Amino acid sequence: MARFPATRTGLAVGLAVGIGSLWLAVAPAVEAHGDVTPQPVDVSRLPPLGAEWRRSNPYRGNPVAIEIGKSAYNQNCARCHGLEAISGGIAPDLRYLEPGDAGDEWYIERFHHGSARDGKVYMPAFGETLGQEAGWAICAWLETVPAE
Secondary structure: OOOOOOOHHHHHHHHHHHHHHHHHHHHHHOOOOOOOOOOOOOOOOOOOOOOOOOOOOOOOOOHHHHHHHHHHHHHHOHHHHOHHHOOOOOOOOHHHOOOOHHHHHHHHHHHHHOEEEOOEEEEOOOHHHHHHHHHHHHHHHHOOOOOO
16 A cells, blocks of 8 residues: 555545545445435334324324424435435435325335335335334425425
8 A cells, every 4th residue: 555644635645545445345335225224213202103004194294293204314314315305316306295195195105115126226115114103204394394
């Protein structure tokens, strides 16, 4: 490995070379959407919804659900759908979900089952891992984010 003088510039260059080498070593193993580790969501302050998945959002307008949903979104969704739900183009911009039951059905279908095309995972299934309480809390928060 190349040696650099012990200066800030030398340290920065050395660090960049080291990180670049590490990235090249692991880059082939990285998959865009298929290798996501869901982060747990504490839904203990929400009314439980039971085992049967709802077709419309029971937490719409619930301030506790909105608070939990924002945190859950940032932990589990922002990496693909963007900070504050503003997509950078990798995944759909969730600020433009159709309001009401039609949008709810599309949303929960994707959240619960994920999405794949031609054998590639575009969105992992979060339903069994995070549960519908977390899913609907995220949806409740998304409804509060302005589209403009």
